[in-house]
Amino acid sequence: MDCSNAARLASNCPRRSNSGLRWTNRRLRRVITTYLIGLAAITAVLIATWVLQLKTRNAGHVDITWSFSLGLAAVIYALLADGETVMRLLAGVLGLVWSARLGGYLYLRNVGAPEDSRYTALREKWGQAQDRNMLLFYLFQGVMAWVLSLPFLVVAYQQAVVAAPLLVLGVVIWAISVLGEALADYQLMAFKADPANRGKVCRQGLWYYSRHPNYFFESLHWVAYIPLALGSSLWWLTLVSPLLMAWLLLKVSGVPGVETPEGKRKREGYDEYVRTTSSFIPWPPKASKHKV
Numbered sequence: 001m002d003c004s005n006a007a008r009l010a011s012n013c014p015r016r017s018n019s020g021l022r023w024t025n026r027r028l029r030r031v032i033t034t035y036l037i038g039l040a041a042i043t044a045v046l047i048a049t050w051v052l053q054l055k056t057r058n059a060g061h062v063d064i065t066w067s068f069s070l071g072l073a074a075v076i077y078a079l080l081a082d083g084e085t086v087m088r089l090l091a092g093v094l095g096l097v098w099s100a101r102l103g104g105y106l107y108l109r110n111v112g113a114p115e116d117s118r119y120t121a122l123r124e125k126w127g128q129a130q131d132r133n134m135l136l137f138y139l140f141q142g143v144m145a146w147v148l149s150l151p152f153l154v155v156a157y158q159q160a161v162v163a164a165p166l167l168v169l170g171v172v173i174w175a176i177s178v179l180g181e182a183l184a185d186y187q188l189m190a191f192k193a194d195p196a197n198r199g200k201v202c203r204q205g206l207w208y209y210s211r212h213p214n215y216f217f218e219s220l221h222w223v224a225y226i227p228l229a230l231g232s233s234l235w236w237l238t239l240v241s242p243l244l245m246a247w248l249l250l251k252v253s254g255v256p257g258v259e260t261p262e263g264k265r266k267r268e269g270y271d272e273y274v275r276t277t278s279s280f281i282p283w284p285p286k287a288s289k290h291k292v
Helices: 006-012 016-056 061-080 085-110 117-148 150-156 164-193 213-223 225-229 235-252 261-266 270-276
Strands: none
Touching (some): 016 061, 016 117, 016 150, 061 085, 061 150, 085 150, 085 164, 085 225, 117 150, 117 235, 150 225, 150 235, 164 225, 213 235, 225 235
16 A cells, blocks of 8 residues: 555555654653652742741751752652653652652751851851842752752653663662762761861771762762663753762862861861872872871
8 A cells, every 4th residue: 555645645544653743742741741840849848948947047958958859859750750660669769768868867967056157158148138049049959959850750751671781780870879978978977976086087988088978979879870761762861960960069069168278277187188089089099298
C-alpha cells in the first residue's frame, strides 16, 4: 500500500506517528507540570522559613529547610512521575535519605546556636531593607534548589530500569558520597567539641587530605544520578547539578565563606594547612616546609 496516495490516506494510512507525537507532547507537559509543582513546594518551604526568621531573627534556619526542601521535591517527583517503578523509588529514596542526613546534621549543628555570622553581616549591610532582601535571598536559594532537583525528576521519569552496571555505579557513587560527607561532618564536629582544639585546624581523618572534604562529597553526590539517567532523552540535564553545586561551594557560598582572612587569623597553622592540603579533592598533602 502506498500511503502517499491522498485517496487512501484517510482510511488506510497508519496514524502511529501522529499519535506518538501527541503522546510525546502530553508527556512533556506532564514532566514540566511535575517540575513546576516541585518549584511550588520548595518555594512554600522557604517562604515559611522566612516567616519563621521574622520571629526568631535567625536566618540560619534556611540552611536546614533548604536541604529538606530538596528531599520533598524528590518525593513529589517520585509520586507524580510515570516512569518505571524501580527508577521512581530510586529517585525518591535516594533524594530523601540524602536530604534527611544533611538536614538532620545541620539541625543538630545549629539548634540553639546564635545566628551564623554570615547572615548577621547581611542584616547589618541591608539595614532597614533586611526583611525584603532576606526574602529575595531565600527565594534565590529556592531557585537554586529547584535547578539542583533536576536529576530526581529525570530519574523518576525513566521509562525502563537502566542496565545493571549503570544502576550499580549510580548507587555506589551515591553511597560513597553520602557516607563520605557524613564521616567528614562527624570528624569536624568531634574535633570542635574538644575544648583543647579551640583555635586549631582540624587535620584529622578526611580533613588531613582535603580542606573541604564535605564539599567534595556533596558535589560527588550529584554525579550519582548521571548513570541512573542514561538512556533518557533528558539525561544531559543531570550534568547541571554537579557543576552548579561545585560552583556554588567553590566560588559562592562554600569555600569563600569559610576561608576568610578573619577565619585564617583565628586558627593556628592555617596558612601552612592551605599550602600543603588540597582545597577540594582528597589527596595526600604536600610535605610541610617545617618538617625536618
